[in-house]
Amino acid sequence: MRTIAIGDIHGGLKGLVQLLNKLEVRDEDELIFMGDYVDGWSESAQVVQFLIELSQKIECVFIRGNHDVWCEEWLETGEVNMTWYIHGGMETMASYDDFSDEEKKEHLAFFRKLKLYHLDDQNRLFLHAGFTSMHGVEKEVHKPTLYFDRTLWELALAMDNNLDTKSYFYPNRLKHYHEIYIGHTPTTNFKCDIPMNAINIWNVDTGAAFKGRITGMDIETKTFLQSDPVYTLYPNEKGRNKD
Template sequence: MRTFAIGDIHGGLKALIQVLNKLELKDGDKIIFMGDYVDGWSESAQVVQFLIDLSEKFDCIFIKGNHDVWCANWLKDSNDVNPSWFLHGGKETMESYASFSEKDKKQHLEFFENLPLYYIDTENRLFLHAGFTSMHGVEKEQFKELFYLDRSLWEMLLVLDRKIEKDSIFYPKRIQHYKEIYIGHTPTTNYNNPNPMNIANVWNVDTGAAFKGKVTGLNIETKEFVQSDNLPSLYPNEKGRNK
């Protein structure tokens, strides 16, 4: 059995399909999606439907991202249009639902509402969209919205002195609870890196699909990865969130 972590998709169905084709999925494979399925490119509703259908064929874990929360709020109440969400991909997501029935929208809302905030596998590997702040691990996190909003975990790692030993009192306690941690949310392209980034035992697989980057699928055992084309080349008549 292989396990793959797939980074933020942001409505880029064409990119997602490219990644899955390159992974050549087999029976028994597990796919862990890191959240933010919507907002950006024009096929957000189509991505959600594709994922629902995919879960009937493969073992899939879908983590909740912040954009998924905002989309769910709108699906629940069409008058609940967060202004920031609207400007950061929400408009394109709303438009992608134009041809979807109320029954479809209800199914998608149920999909969003049932998304877990994090997942821990049998090897004590943690998967979540953004981060957490509790030094005692995710189970002790008091502010659950941080699982899809926090950037402090990744920002802490960016300045981590690699010379600090794991048993040092100065080594970050947050990351000591897990064998590995996989996140999305903060594009690696922010740091001029088009590929997944690894710092300590944390892997960031958001490679900027919302903007000018790609969707990435990472084999968590071998650390080999495949990527889509850059999203603007797949949607040449769109801007995504490159506004």
């Protein structure tokens, strides 16, 4: 059995299928999806449909991302958040043009079931973005922090990797978990298109919404496979590359 963390997808169904084929996923594997299934490339609704069907065949854990929250709100109320609209929502809305009301209800149910975080039996934490409570995710008062925060990753990047966990200067919020896996902040922001590690945090969002790839990492071995750069699979689209 492998446990594979899969980074942000952002409507790139072609990249997701390519990645899963490269991984040669087996029935006994567990896939942990780190959130942001929608917004960017033209197949957001199709990604959600694919994930629903995939979860009927293999063990999947689905984490809630900030873009997923916006899409859920639109499916539930019909109201368009303008921040969402300009950050991929327009493409996501268009992807639903051929979906029936019944199918949209099924997708809404999918979004409602997404987990804010997942903690496994080896004290490894999976969440979309980060947390600020020095007492851990369970004590995070403002729940949107779990899918919006970037300060956890910024903190880890700024730390000395040689700092002992018993040091007075070691941040308390990093002491709670053996490892932490996140998405949300593309590693391409740091001119890197592969997963990044800082202290005990692994970032597997490798920029699929922009010029990067979708990544799947085996959390035991830390080996990973990736799709092609997703933008090359959608040559007639800009995704979130608006410039």
